[in-house]
Amino acid sequence: MKILIIGPSWVGDMVMSQSLYTKLKMLSPNATIDVLAPAWCKPILERMPEVDNALEMPIGHGEFNLLGRKTLGKQLQKKEYTHAYILPNSAKSALIPWFAKIPVRTGWKGEFRFGLLTDLRADKRVFQYMVERYVALAYDKETMRQQVDLKACPQPKLSIEESSQQAAILRLGLSQLKPVVGLCPGAEFGPAKRWPDKHYAEVASHLIKSGYQIWLFGSAKDQEVTNKIRSALQEAEQDYCFDLAGKTSLTEVVDLLAVCQTVISNDSGLMHVSAAVGCNIVAIYGSSSPKYTPPLTTKLQMVHTDIECRPCFKRECPLGHQNCLNKLMPQQVISAINSFTSST
Structure with missing residues (x-):
């Protein structure tokens, strides 16, 4: 063939x-x-x-x-x-x-x-x-x-090039001395898939206080969101939060996501890349549903609210409140992260 x-x-x-x-x-x-x-x-x-x-x-x-x-x-x-x-x-x-x-x-x-x-x-x-x-x-x-x-169905598995990975870490001034949690707060589809930046910032603060460092992933379009997340942290916490949005090629993103112990992501392309490089995944769902395109991995926690109007599959909230994401509290995501630690 x-x-x-x-x-x-x-x-x-x-x-x-x-x-x-x-x-x-x-x-x-x-x-x-x-x-x-x-x-x-x-x-x-x-x-x-x-x-x-x-x-x-x-x-x-x-x-x-x-x-x-x-x-x-x-x-x-x-x-x-x-x-x-x-x-x-x-x-x-x-x-x-x-x-x-x-x-x-x-x-x-x-x-x-x-x-x-x-x-x-x-x-x-x-x-x-x-x-x-x-x-x-x-x-x-x-x-x-x-x-x-x-x-x-075979699970996707993207290969990692260690030399390219280390080159990207060196170029971006990153370190692996602390375990890494990746945040992917963007969503090309629209705002009805984006968990609020203030919630991401609260989770990032908790993780940094717990001994982790944070790498923020995204395209140049996501820089406004990633900057808000980092800026919401205390000044001392910002030293352990690295904003990579718009600074990496997609090849570098693949290699750098593979460094992350856990990735927290909206329903986006980077969620699927993270799954394919072997990370623990906390997948956040707003207007969409995991019943069609879930991350293809066993190392997965999916979080969402159960309000009556979701999933609507809209780019923007037709009711104007976006409660499917606003009412998804940081503690629910933190609990999902902790479940990976408790299972090892």
Whole structure:
């Protein structure tokens, strides 16, 4: 088998898609796997041993560009792929393998994909979790329901490069003398996934007083939030809180998260990266639910409120109060952290 994967566009989904690549290699050890995905996913793909080549998608996310897709498909036709797996649900995502004339094109039923896929799977709702839907594509449609459940899905495992890890620690002036807890307070999806910065600051203060140091992770967009968290600490506590938001590449983030004993995160891509590098995870849920895309790890505590209006899956609170997050108290997260200590 020579396989082309049309990969997802979000970091968290890309991490979960590794479960499919692992399963494909288990079923066909000699298969080669190339993944076509946006450039920002390349650092993640390069840490997946199952992936032979990470191919950069030259067409922007959401852009149709029929001519560009045809041109790319014709270029890929020269590689003589035997199978394609199309993970996004859009029609445009299925065009490139069709133009590439890949004989077997597998994916779930989506918008106007009849004819574009040769192996069309009818109803993804038979599987609750996204990772199950990915892994099910590795099996034929007649047996996938018997073969796949969450326990049978391989957990993502990103490789760590120790030399790169130590280089990043040196460049950023970090130390490993105290155990590290990572905080990931951002959420690309929207504010209805972001636990309040004042709650994060209270947890950070507690952890620093307990002998830990804090590393704050995020993109440049998260700097306002991470700065608020660090600024809310007492001056002496700030010496043990390091704001890395916007200062690291995604490759460095992968390596630095692996240093963390525990990571506290909103429902975000970095939550899934943290799980894939082996951290203890405290996953905070507001408007979303762990019943669809939980972190794929056994070292997990999930925290959320049980108010009637959640989960609503909205980017912003439609009721204006955001109580699903505001009423999730720091002590609940601290208790979740302590559960890892008590279980060892």
